Amino acid sequence: MRVSPVTILAVFIIGFFTGYLVYSSTAPPPLTITKTTTAATTIRQTFTTTILSTQTTTITSSYKVDGKPVDLVATVYRIVDGDTFDAFPSGRVRLADINTPERNEPGYNEAKEALRRLVEGKKVFLDVDNVNVMDSYQRLVAVVYVKHNSTHVLNVNLWLVTNGYAMFRDFNNEFNPYTWSLYLPFS
Numbered sequence: 001m002r003v004s005p006v007t008i009l010a011v012f013i014i015g016f017f018t019g020y021l022v023y024s025s026t027a028p029p030p031l032t033i034t035k036t037t038t039a040a041t042t043i044r045q046t047f048t049t050t051i052l053s054t055q056t057t058t059i060t061s062s063y064k065v066d067g068k069p070v071d072l073v074a075t076v077y078r079i080v081d082g083d084t085f086d087a088f089p090s091g092r093v094r095l096a097d098i099n100t101p102e103r104n105e106p107g108y109n110e111a112k113e114a115l116r117r118l119v120e121g122k123k124v125f126l127d128v129d130n131v132n133v134m135d136s137y138q139r140l141v142a143v144v145y146v147k148h149n150s151t152h153v154l155n156v157n158l159w160l161v162t163n164g165y166a167m168f169r170d171f172n173n174e175f176n177p178y179t180w181s182l183y184l185p186f187s
């Protein structure tokens with residue numbers, strides 16, 4: 001039996017489309033790329049937005065130091081030096097308006113150990129500088145409070161100065177270190 005070229009062509013075309021239909025119904029969906037942002041960037045953006053706007057979003061905690069709402073509560077997991085630590089979710093925190101000795105300067109280790117005893121592994125209550133939020137190294141600038149007892153917190157920045165581990169350095173920001181009190185009521 002002779003098969004005409006038209007029949008062969010028709011079978012070929014039908015086969016091609018059948019194959020395509022089977023492929024298109026079973027092929028995986030096109031790859032989509034989801035935009036991701038690192039956690040640190042998200043935290044910083046959220047926090048910066050919060051501080052620079054109205055301080056009324058969920059990040060503002062319900063704790064109060066001296067009757068004023070605490071800007072951020074964080075847990076310290078690493079001491080960097082006498083005036084800097086890493087905490088979650090705040091990221092790196094630089095204690096406002098004080099300065100401790102740099103590495104290889106006298107008093108460096110003592111200041112670092114003093115800060116470690118005060119805050120390492122603990123929950124800290126941060127009053128973040130509303131004026132600049134961060135310094136030029138992207139560290140959150142804050143007055144740091146830690147629980148002293150059930151009714152009061154300790155101003156860590158001031159404690160380091162009064163105990164000889166740090167000096168005041170009054171930067172242009174929200175804080176005036178000469179008005180600080182060592183212990184403040186906490187609720």
Ligand SMILES: [Ca+2]
Nearest residue numbers: 127128129130
């Ligand atoms: Ca503040």
Ligand SMILES: [Ca+2]
Nearest residue numbers: 170171173175
């Ligand atoms: Ca200041």
